[in-house]
Amino acid sequence: xxxxxxRRNFISFSxxxxxxxxxxxxxxxxxxxxNRLGNRFVKVFAHDLQAARAVGKAYLRDIPQESNASILxxxxxxxxxxxxxxxxxxxxxxxxxxxxxxxxxxxISGNTIQVDGWVLSRTExxxxxxxxxx
Amino acid sequence: xxxxxxxxxxxxxxxxxxxxxxAGAAGITLxxxxxxxxxxxxxxxxxxxxxxSETDDLSQGILxxxxxxxxxxxxRIFGGTTGLWGGHCVPIRPINFETRDWIPYSGWPISRNxxxxxxxxxxxxxxxxxxxxDTIAIAKSFGLEIFPFDSKKVESTVSRYNAMNFGMExxxxxxxxxxxxxxxxxxxxxxxxxxxxxxxxxxxxKTLGGNNFSVRAKCFVLATGGIENxxxxxxxxxxxxxxxxxxxxxxxxxxxxxxxxxxxxxLPAKQGSLLEIYSSERAYxxxxxxxxxxxxxxxxxxxxxxxxxxxxxxTQRTPPESVVSARILxxxxxxxxxxxxxxxxxxxxxxxxxxxxxRLTSKKELLLSYRLLNYxxxxxxxxxxxxxxxxxxxxxxxxxxxxxxxxxxxxxGIRTAQKLIAAELGRTNFGRLRMELPEDEKVMLKVSGxxxxxxxxxxxxxxxxxxxxxxxxxxxxxxxFIAGSSVFPTAGYANPTLTIVALAIRLAxxxxxxxxxxxxxx
Numbered sequence: 001x002x003x004x005x006x007r008r009n010f011i012s013f014s015x016x017x018x019x020x021x022x023x024x025x026x027x028x029x030x031x032x033x034x035n036r037l038g039n040r041f042v043k044v045f046a047h048d049l050q051a052a053r054a055v056g057k058a059y060l061r062d063i064p065q066e067s068n069a070s071i072l073x074x075x076x077x078x079x080x081x082x083x084x085x086x087x088x089x090x091x092x093x094x095x096x097x098x099x100x101x102x103x104x105x106x107x108i109s110g111n112t113i114q115v116d117g118w119v120l121s122r123t124e125x126x127x128x129x130x131x132x133x134x
Numbered sequence: 135x136x137x138x139x140x141x142x143x144x145x146x147x148x149x150x151x152x153x154x155x156x157a158g159a160a161g162i163t164l165x166x167x168x169x170x171x172x173x174x175x176x177x178x179x180x181x182x183x184x185x186x187s188e189t190d191d192l193s194q195g196i197l198x199x200x201x202x203x204x205x206x207x208x209x210r211i212f213g214g215t216t217g218l219w220g221g222h223c224v225p226i227r228p229i230n231f232e233t234r235d236w237i238p239y240s241g242w243p244i245s246r247n248x249x250x251x252x253x254x255x256x257x258x259x260x261x262x263x264x265x266x267x268d269t270i271a272i273a274k275s276f277g278l279e280i281f282p283f284d285s286k287k288v289e290s291t292v293s294r295y296n297a298m299n300f301g302m303e304x305x306x307x308x309x310x311x312x313x314x315x316x317x318x319x320x321x322x323x324x325x326x327x328x329x330x331x332x333x334x335x336x337x338x339x340k341t342l343g344g345n346n347f348s349v350r351a352k353c354f355v356l357a358t359g360g361i362e363n364x365x366x367x368x369x370x371x372x373x374x375x376x377x378x379x380x381x382x383x384x385x386x387x388x389x390x391x392x393x394x395x396x397x398x399x400x401l402p403a404k405q406g407s408l409l410e411i412y413s414s415e416r417a418y419x420x421x422x423x424x425x426x427x428x429x430x431x432x433x434x435x436x437x438x439x440x441x442x443x444x445x446x447x448x449t450q451r452t453p454p455e456s457v458v459s460a461r462i463l464x465x466x467x468x469x470x471x472x473x474x475x476x477x478x479x480x481x482x483x484x485x486x487x488x489x490x491x492x493r494l495t496s497k498k499e500l501l502l503s504y505r506l507l508n509y510x511x512x513x514x515x516x517x518x519x520x521x522x523x524x525x526x527x528x529x530x531x532x533x534x535x536x537x538x539x540x541x542x543x544x545x546x547g548i549r550t551a552q553k554l555i556a557a558e559l560g561r562t563n564f565g566r567l568r569m570e571l572p573e574d575e576k577v578m579l580k581v582s583g584x585x586x587x588x589x590x591x592x593x594x595x596x597x598x599x600x601x602x603x604x605x606x607x608x609x610x611x612x613x614x615f616i617a618g619s620s621v622f623p624t625a626g627y628a629n630p631t632l633t634i635v636a637l638a639i640r641l642a643x644x645x646x647x648x649x650x651x652x653x654x655x656x
Contacts, residue, residue, distance in 0.1 A: 107560035112553075117568045119556030
């Protein structure tokens with residue numbers, strides 16, 4: 001499928017790309033609520049979104065000043081290479097690649113954040129935060 | 135020959151060239167080195183070949199500081215704590231022999247290079263194969279790869295394992311030796327010097343049955359473990375009132391452990407084999423196994439100024455929390471008890487009863503995750519110490535006191551290590567790590583030791599800074615030496631037994647030289 005990206009659908013897209021980037025999609029839902037690990041990793045959009053939202057809520061609880069989709073989108077797009085800022089010319093495949101690359105860069109540069117103890121890339125934590133705004 | 139000291143005539147005097155006090159890893163290694171040599175060896179052991187509760191009770195003592203098990207971390211038996219240990223063998227890393235400006239009281243008077251040939255010989259004693267710790271090559275031999283860490287941030291190390299009981303393994307070898315007499319149930323109560331003398335004349339020995347004897351020798355080696363070595367020196371205070379070799383109040387100080395704190399969960403992105411060689415021991419030779427671990431490289435220790443850090447990786451397969459809660463309630467109800475967080479457990483069960491049913495009816499595989507078993511070097515602390523209580527044991531000797539102290543500096547490295555490991559897991563997208571570290575003070579309450587008793591008669595060339603010199607001879611005394619981890623100035627992260635054996639072999643060579651020259655006081 002070919003997307004025409006704009007800032008609006010980037011938000012909903014974030015949840016989908018997290019399926020390929022984050023681990024065990026419902027781990028956070030179960031883990032955050034009771035500190036127990038959850039079920040097997042399942043690549044289902046609905047479960048990923050739940051997990052992403054759980055992470056995102058915890059992130060925004062700690063950093064409430066980023067509780068705005070526009071602010072979050074700006075931060076995510078600016079944190080990577082300049083190419084990500086031209087959403088409209090990026091294919092889905094390239095956007096996924098760029099986001100993965102940014103997340104890797106975050107871990108290399110130490111741009112990480114602890115969300116309820118989980119050490120996450122700042123970018124992936126922000127992507128999760130975006131999902132709470134869906 | 136083995137002799138039951140309980141059957142000896144009281145006031146007997148045993149004569150030998152070398153008297154080894156203690157038949158654990160160090161004492162037995164020394165004895166092996168002296169087999170069939172021209173000089174006579176007397177080996178004294180508090181216990182026998184089997185566990186004896188009355189003898190074990192002699193290890194009881196008084197705790198002044200942090201909680202610690204003085205009895206079950208020691209073993210008064212031929213073979214010592216090699217009857218209890220897990221067999222973990224790894225040499226101390228070069229950086230741990232250096233004076234590190236961020237670790238007070240660090241620095242050995244010998245280097246790793248000095249010990250390398252003795253580590254090689256120690257491998258034969260331990261029966262753990264060649265002296266080779268090439269992690270990549272060893273992993274490849276299993277058809278596995280090590281984790282693709284950036285080795286400048288996190289490194290993989292390998293250890294060898296053989297939980298050999300030295301007592302059982304070498305009982306016959308030592309028993310057959312024509313020049314070694316081993317006295318069992320022999321408790322040294324005092325190490326004796328004459329007034330103004332600088333050599334040991336003899337040691338007094340007593341059995342729980344009440345008979346006494348003494349051993350005279352040209353040289354003595356104290357090899358009773360990190361707690362008892364210090365205690366015996368402090369007890370030997372008829373002439374040197376502060377205890378033998380304790381002119382500068384160092385005997386018993388700097389008690390260190392390896393700090394152990396399980397914390398940190400790794401959730402992999404997919405169930406794979408990348409951590410397989412870390413999560414369990416694998417048979418490598420006919421008598422030993424290997425296992426990989428995660429450690430912080432030397433450049434990181436220097437950069438962040440932290441103590442040595444290593445982590446073992448444990449696997450866990452975790453069911454959904456409703457199943458866990460059901461188990462907890464079942465186990466509590468069995469004893470008519472209620473867990474503190476009963477309402478949460480009930481909520482867990484109500485919210486996901488299907489998982490319980492599925493667990494009961496299905497053999498579906500549980501999620502594999504990994505737990506970090508953090509293992510840290512304790513920083514030397516002179517106020518962490520062994521002393522003597524006013525309470526007496528059944529031999530009439532002052533019981534030991536242990537005031538084990540640590541500081542938050544000891545555990546600072548755990549946070550740094552986990553952040554670095556988390557970054558590497560994220561960079562490679564292997565998975566994510568959850569740090570489970572509360573405030574430092576809470577970590578300190580829960581951290582435990584690895585049953586390693588280190589540092590209480592530390593090695594230093596300057597008698598004002600150490601109890602023994604670089605040859606493990608007690609400063610100020612000509613003919614008494616110490617073997618064991620009590621001489622380590624720092625702990626590193628390496629389990630101590632391989633180094634104990636290597637140092638014992640080195641000391642044995644030194645003593646052979648003394649015997650050859652006809653030296654040794656007496």
